[in-house]
Amino acid sequence: MRIAPAASLLALSLAACTAGPNYHVPDNAMAKAPAANRAFASGDEPAYAQAPLPDHWWRLYDDARLDGYVEEALKANTDLRAADANLRRASYIVREAEAGRTIQTSLNAGAEAARVGFFTEPLPGTAWSYTLGAGVEYPLDLAGGIRRGIEAAKDSSEAAQAARDNVRVTIAAAVTRSYAAACSANRTLAATQHVLDIQRQTLDVTHRLFKGGRGTNFDVTRARGAADQSAAAIPTIIAKRQAALFELAALMGRAPSDYPKELETCPAPPALKQPIPIGDGGALIRRRADIRAAERNLAAATATIGVEMAELYPKVTLGGSMGFAGPFKLFNSGDTFGGGIGPLVSWNFPNRKLIHARIHAAGAEADIASARFDGTVIEALRQTETALTAYAREIDHDHALELARDDAEKASDQANRLFRFGRTGFINVLTAQSNLANAEAALAASQSELTDRQIDVFLALGGGWEE
Template sequence: MGGKVGSLMLALSLAACATAGPDYHYPDTSVATAPAATGDFHSAQGAQFSNAPLPDQWWRLYADPQLDALIGEALAANADLRQAQANVERAQAVLREAEAGREITTAISGGETLSRPSGVTQHLPGSVSYDLGLSAAYPLDLNGRIRRAIEASAADVEAVTAARDYVRVSVAAATAQAYAQVCAANYNLTVNRKVVALQRQTLDATRRLAKGGRGTAFDVSRAQAAVETSEAALPAFEAQRQNGLYLLATLLGRPPADYPRAVETCAALPTLRRPIPVGNGAALIRRRPDIREAERAIAGDTARLGVAMAQLYPQVSIGGSVGLSGPLEDFGSGSAFGFSLGPLISWTFPNRPVIRARIAQADAQVRSDLAGFDASVLEALRQTESALESYRRDAERAAALDRARESAGVSASQAAKLFRFGRGDFLSLLDAQRSLASAEVTAASARAQLVQDQIALFLALGGGWGSGDGVDDGAGDAQ
């Protein structure tokens, strides 16, 4: 009988020797490997772009020490980033727990018993016996259940790390956008105040002409209305600047009232000194942390499929125990000592219908992850192409508005001269100045939007989560 039991255990062990479940391989049939996904970007056309690799610390392309310092502080103190880092550390602890599953487990037991025969009428002393033992077991993991669990936890660590890296990307971009918002608000304030100053000069001249009999009260009221209309735009830019400062404080891990005062006077828009390096689709797919997170989710759930499949087989371990037991008066004698050593097998019955259902769940999850991976790749490519297209078209628009502003300036200057020498009417002058004011404000807004487009493109490209910078001193102006 003992030989049959041993043969059965050997057969079960051999049946479970192969690691359960499929080995993970990168999804080479996904959209991430398609030529259209890995080649050059369709919208990266023009002198604003280059095919050079995107530097990690892309914000250094602006050569703005204040921006560099703000992003450095945000990456060190941002609350969302600290939370993401804690999630990474938790996942690492879960991995250590899974790795501990293949270590030897031990147990110590002990006890004593006082016994007395029943039915004895006299008060007689009983006998005391004891039982002390130490047992140990080592899992053989013949079916790879523990190995697959460790693989799953390791993939989870990498996925959570990628999620942390995506938060880092977002924090860097949000800090740059908030900084640009403050600078753009001040820039727009400067432009609008120049417009107001010009309109005030016209108002003063109109009043003088009215007093001299060359103008009317109607001319004065129209000039006054133009000044007040331009002044009405100033509070909105002041609110935009203050809100940007509050956002910066939050990103830096500070209360809003503790915003960085040095940024408050920033008046120049961040300017690139070179074309934007965008690389290609293959580099984007490798770099974007959200794509890496989606790919690691497939690896983790593929390993969990193996864990579920391993439940179809028995769990085998080698165990042993040593102990002392017997009457207390024989404590320590050779007859009280005992030990055992041998394989231990456990297999829960009935379990196959439940386990088959778990396997089906795990398999469906892997297929869902594969679809999610493709969705992440497609969304990343779409975001990047859209950001490239928006920036390219907005750059064309900004250039056209700059030309329109220059033309409006010439027209307003000519109208002012004609009016001063009595060869032009006041309405023509007012219309010319109104056109100049609109052109100045619109061109300034377009330039500010262009900076936001640049940062949105850097965010779509997924830079900013590594440790190197890779910035060279290339010349050129992307704007």
């Protein structure tokens, strides 16, 4: 970052200048680029609406249970509590910086014993003296170092607030994802149970045919094996559901065992009833909390340059003092009272090379912050475009798998009917039921993935931090 040339102390005082560059978003920043502010390249799909994202996007699901879970998590989540505490700490740092430009007072008292000629002359007696006074100082801050320090502290505090807001976004998405995962597991469980019921019906028919002399024991064994394989998938599905419930409890600040028991029977995850409102790139840049944090960090780094540059100039402090000083025998006498007022000037002139090194180091930090700001904008746009594309294509994938499941279910039913009337072999029945099981599993996985991709879109859009 280019650093403003040093001005003389006189120019600073007459023009009331502040050392260092005045911050503004760089003209060449990615956040100002036309390509970053236009409509999303992947947003021209029926699944999306060119409308602003609402503050609390999870309410688009119209699920009161989900609303309650998110609200509880935003009050009790431990990560958010830590982010709130970090924000409070940043606000106190601002107060500390602001205290640097207030009036400072001091009190002093002392006593001293002296004996003249102690080492060379055998003079008797010791002289006692005392000091008792008070002082007051006010920094003029002609170079603006204190003002730049306050500016940097405020910018850092605003960055901490943006970081806290980003935690809120992440928690809202995580709660919605865990809730959806638990209900998706129940939907997968129901689909698996449906296939298992068909296979057990086939097993019963095969067993009756075997007893009636129309089948073989081999057919019975194969039918039982297919049913056992489907049954074996059920414990894993239940374990995934419980893991999602334990995660949801932790997100809400609860002990894992205190998970919402009502979700053990939720039949399906919440579903959107309308296209997702996505806005455009400009709205995304204004809304994303991580972009705001990166921009505020850049502002703080820029102000820090001024803090370092102010060290090149003298520090002038208006001060005054009054009190008593003299021998104890004149204690409280008017002859020992005195005072003074005037500017106090300090200047570490010999350290100019060190100060210049710090200025250039601060400029490099600002360059780093500028690069991170641009990188954060680019990454936010990449995440959003990727999430929009993934969700739109998963919709197509899910629709194709739904058709495949329907065909597999019809084929399984037809194979069973033909087998009962002796018009096809048992191997065709097993094949059709295996295809149905695979189709049901693929569809259930796609439907779970579809809900995940929805949440990815909302997370990339960066909403939900507004209180």
